[in-house]
Amino acid sequence: MYDFSRKSMSVSALVKGIKSNKIRFDMAIQRGEVWDNYRKSLLIHSILIGIPIEPLLVVYNPEAKDYAVIQGKQRSLALYDIVEKGKKLHAEMEPVLDDAGNSVEIAKKKFTDLPTDLQERIKEYTLDIWRFEQITDDEMNELFFRINYGKPLTAIELTRTKTVSLSEFQKIATHEAFTIAISDAARRKFFDEKLIIQSWIMCFKENPSMLSAQVKKHMQG
Numbered sequence: 001m002y003d004f005s006r007k008s009m010s011v012s013a014l015v016k017g018i019k020s021n022k023i024r025f026d027m028a029i030q031r032g033e034v035w036d037n038y039r040k041s042l043l044i045h046s047i048l049i050g051i052p053i054e055p056l057l058v059v060y061n062p063e064a065k066d067y068a069v070i071q072g073k074q075r076s077l078a079l080y081d082i083v084e085k086g087k088k089l090h091a092e093m094e095p096v097l098d099d100a101g102n103s104v105e106i107a108k109k110k111f112t113d114l115p116t117d118l119q120e121r122i123k124e125y126t127l128d129i130w131r132f133e134q135i136t137d138d139e140m141n142e143l144f145f146r147i148n149y150g151k152p153l154t155a156i157e158l159t160r161t162k163t164v165s166l167s168e169f170q171k172i173a174t175h176e177a178f179t180i181a182i183s184d185a186a187r188r189k190f191f192d193e194k195l196i197i198q199s200w201i202m203c204f205k206e207n208p209s210m211l212s213a214q215v216k217k218h219m220q221g
Contacts, residue, residue: 002139004132009056011047011079012123018080022066023058025073027140028166032188033077040078041090045106047125048096048118055128057143059135070132070140071147083122086110141166156194159215169196 009017017023046053056072069076081087093107099117106114111122135143141163160166172178173192182192201208201215209215 002132002143003134004057004130006055007129007131008126009129010123011083011125011127014076014127015080015084015123017067018076019084023076024066024068025077027059027068027070028160028170031073032190033074034188035074035078037087038090038092039074040081040087041093043075043078044082044089044122045093045096047122048106053127055130057130057132057147059132059140062133067131070144083111086112155215156190156197159197160190160193163197166193169193169200172196 014023043053053075054072056076057070058067058072059070060067082089088108088110089106091107095103095105095107096118098104098115099121104115104118106118111119114122132140163169170193173187173196178192178195179187182195186192197215198210201210
């Protein structure tokens with residue numbers, strides 16, 4: 001039985017937590033940063049017009065007193081990039097209303113260029129948090145898999161959610177044989193991990209198959 005508590009956190013607190021490394025994105029199952037500027041900006045626009053945002057799923061570490069994000073990395077980093085790092089909003093963002101009901105252009109503006117009331121609206125926006133404390137790696141992988149099952153994850157991204165000892169494959173991927181030969185763009189799509197997994201299957205499995213369903217089956221142990 002999965003046990004979690006429902007909490008809340010402001011965007012301002014989220015940004016502060018990321019900046020201080022109290023909110024982390026280093027779980028092995030996590031994808032790289034994949035959202036483009038349009039999707040990041042659309043999240044900000046959604047906040048400004050009051051559209052609800054999916055809850056973030058996190059694991060709380062009571063010893064380090066920090067949070068590891070299971071689900072919500074893209075949204076969290078989008079908020080950090082725009083609020084803290086000054087990423088400009090996309091040119092196609094539509095105007096929004098300020099607190100006085102006036103239409104305000106936000107396209108191509110930085111967070112600090114927005115009127116104060118809009119800045120405060122973003123910073124004070126309340127995010128729903130589902131916090132897990134007692135959860136095993138297997139339970140976490142299964143949770144991530146089920147949450148993303150209906151979403152367009154690639155075959156390797158789905159395979160990663162079922163891979164036993166994924167961190168060991170990731171350690172191999174840090175070898176210069178892979179870091180030199182494989183581009184940053186390919187690594188963001190986990191091509192290096194895919195190559196290592198396929199190599200492992202070829203070496204250690206009888207009648208190896210590279211069909212996605214069979215690869216996932218092999219990686220479940």
